Amino acid sequence: MRPLAHGAAHHCFGCGKANRSGLRLNFLVSDEGLIVCRTKIPARFEGPPGYVHGGVIATLLDEAMSKANRACNVIAMTRHLEVDYRRPVPLRSTIEITARHLKAEGRKHFCEAEIRLHGETLASGKALFIAVTKQFLLSRTKD
Ligand SMILES: CCCCCCCC(=O)SCCNC(=O)CCNC(=O)[C@H](O)C(C)(C)COP(=O)(O)OP(=O)(O)OC[C@H]1O[C@@H](n2cnc3c(N)ncnc32)[C@H](O)[C@@H]1OP(=O)(O)O
Numbered sequence: 001m002r003p004l005a006h007g008a009a010h011h012c013f014g015c016g017k018a019n020r021s022g023l024r025l026n027f028l029v030s031d032e033g034l035i036v037c038r039t040k041i042p043a044r045f046e047g048p049p050g051y052v053h054g055g056v057i058a059t060l061l062d063e064a065m066s067k068a069n070r071a072c073n074v075i076a077m078t079r080h081l082e083v084d085y086r087r088p089v090p091l092r093s094t095i096e097i098t099a100r101h102l103k104a105e106g107r108k109h110f111c112e113a114e115i116r117l118h119g120e121t122l123a124s125g126k127a128l129f130i131a132v133t134k135q136f137l138l139s140r141t142k143d
Contacts, residue, residue, distance in 0.1 A: 001028040001029065001030050001036060002028065002029060003026065003027070003028055003029075004027040004028065004029045004035070004067055004070060004071060012063075013059065014059055014060075014062070014063035014066075015027065015063060015067075021044075023039070023041070023045070023056070023059065023060070023063070025037050025039055025060070025063060025064075025097075026039070027064065027067045029067070029071045033068065033071045033072065033100060033101060034098060034099075034100055035064050035065075035067045035068045035071060035097075035098060035099040035100065035113075036096065036097070036098050037060075037064055037067075037096070037097040037098075038094055038095070038096050038097075039094070039095060039097070040091075040092050040093060040094055040095070041056065041060075041089070041091050041092070041095070042091070042092070043091050043092065045091070046091055048088060050088075050090060050091060051088040051089055051090055051091060052088075052089040052090070052091055054083075054085060057083065057085065057089055057115065057123050058081060058083050058125070060097050060113075060115060060123075061081070061083060061097070061099070061113040061114075061115065061123065061124070061125035061127075062078055062081055062113075062125070062127060064097045064098065064099035064113045065078075065099045065101075065111035065112070065113045065125070065127050065129070066078070066129070067099060068099040068100050068101040068111045068113075069101060069109055069111065069129055071101070072101050072104075072109075074101075074104075074109055074129070074131055075131060075132055075133070075134055075137060076107075076109050076129035076130055076131045076132060077129060077130055077132055077137070078127055078128075078129055079108075079127075079128045079129060079130045080127060080128040081125060081126075081127045081128075082125055082126045082127070083123060083124075083125045084123060084124045084125065085123050086121055086122055086123055086124065087120065087121075087122040087123075088122070089115055089117070089122045089123060090117065093117060094117075095115055095116065095117050095122070096115070096116045096117075097113065097114070097115050097116075098113065098114050098116070099111060099112065099113035099114075100112060100113075107130050107131040108128060108129070108130060108131075109128070109129040109130075109131060110126070110127075110128055110129075111126070111127050111129065112124070112125065112126045112127075113125050113126075113127075
């Protein structure tokens, strides 16, 4: 596994090192393109007492899948996201998030992701991403 590093400091809520109130996730990628992130979610992201907020769970899955695209050198935005909330995800426990790129059909990229604790799947997701140009992605950064 090797780190999937960002080129520049940025403010992404999921992985931006420059976003001090974000999740600041670190991702690894295997030679086969499997994305892995081991992390503990801080208490400020609480939803149900002691557990991670559902919107943050969706973010974790989305973020990991977007890294699976990046590992394929694809710049893409989430168009459709499905989440299965199977078990509550505890705060402050080391969870493992994995994701993989499944297939591409033109601009459409299909990915899946899971969140596990001690081998048990707590949440899983699938998403459709649409490839965009770097210009499209960065078009609002000058505002
Ligand atoms: C490096 C990138 C950073 C990644 C950050 C982490 C990921 C994110 O959270 S991104 C933020 C959340 N996402 C967004 O804000 C995206 C908002 N949406 C958009 O801007 C646009 O819809 C965008 C750019 C994704 C696609 O727009 P557009 O280029 O017009 O594509 P559109 O025509 O709607 O759809 C493309 C194809 O997908 C198909 N499609 C759309 N929805 C679905 C669906 N639910 N199921 C199956 N197919 C679908 C369309 O039919 C179309 O197919 P075809 O090309 O065969 O005609």
